[in-house]
Amino acid sequence: MDSQIEFKMEKELATQVDEIHEQVGKLFTSMLDIGAGSGMLARAMSRRGTQMTTLELVPELVDYARSISDNSITILCGDFYTIELDQQFDVVSYMDGFGVGDDIDQLHLLKRISGWLKDDSCALIDIYNPVYWRKISGQKMRFDKAEREYGYDVDNERMLDTWWHPEQPENALTQSLRCYTVEEISKLCEEAGLKIEAIFPGGAMDYDEWVYSPLVSLNECLSYRIKVKK
Template identity: 60%
Template sequence: MTTDQWVIPFYQKQFKWLRDAEAEMANYLQIEANNIEEQIGIEFNSMLDIGAGIGSIARALDARGIAMTTLELVPDLVEAARRRSPKSIDIHLGDFYTYTFPKQFDVVSYFDGFGIGTDEDQLNLLKRMKSWVKDDGSLLIDIYHPNYWRTIAAGQKMKIDDAERIYSFDEEHCRMIDSWWHNEHPEEIVTQSLRCYTVDEASSMCEKAGLTITGIFPGGAMDFDNWTYKETAPLSGCLSYRIKLTKTI
């Protein structure tokens, strides 16, 4: 599999244009670490987080004594993670479809990014994630919900720090489209495109990978009328939902 050409340029630009607000996110990161521990439901000692970005979640869990390993494709993000992280976090730069690990983990996660490439790519990634987790371990994956992107987000435009963005929805391929540009250079647009899945579609794909959904956790949603973010929303109206997976017996 060849990674889509948009991936590295998009996330490089996004990282460059956004203000460094990690210090302001401290409370959010602790809440997210709590959520992860609650969603796994049992004590775990090791975790691999792929698509880890600058490693914020990894640092929050490392501080709780979890042996964290991260895998990220974008060099700029990996460099930032290495500058900010303690030596206890094992940070890797590489492609999810070719990178290998010499050990397995209690938990393998992919937050806020699943859906790059084709359905076949997603299936292959699930199989690779399955190979990285222990037989009695769990996976946590965020899945974008098509209802939200089709009916709520499509057409919405916003400004964030030095950037502007607009959402759209590719109905034929069931993909959310997220286009960004620097506010001083609107002609230079970078776009991410992520496949959205209903719960039934996600469940069917996971079954093909030898995985079973054992938990579903709806995420939040943006209220564009009032310009506020709701931390929790109904499954049918959430931006994304998180699934917990175990190996099928």
């Protein structure tokens, strides 16, 4: 990887780790990161002394994470809806991915997150903001070998993310995430026995200027992070 890109990514990860420590607001030892992807955040947290466990569904991502992580990180391949874990954690995180199922799935997951938390510990979960995704619906992007368009399904309150090869638009693939207002996610958390303790707005992309602002208001952000406790 280009050393400048690597340096930028390391800096961004260090900022994310700082944010997590600030948001948790007290010393902690163990953390479970679910939907962990290739485990980048876990490696950065581990370097700063946290005992990390990651859970990821896609075996290729898990294999890659195992190939570049040291064995102080417990890297699990499995489904967060069904996996049995015999441990509880000081912090559970789910960054950039909550909302992949329907409301019943999300409620089930929140209940499971509650079960993985020690008493007086917290979970940090990123929630997609419906206001932002409605606003940028129709936004198109062009890359070297791919095109992308964001959409919004107003009936189901889901952001739609469609990708296709410029020469094969008929093979377009769409992924979607349920977006939640603060009121909606508060209600779902309550049903799962969790209470929202804090809300941290995230950033937003300005597609006119093609500039990403890492911190904007709660109304404008792409996603916001909730801190929940049992």
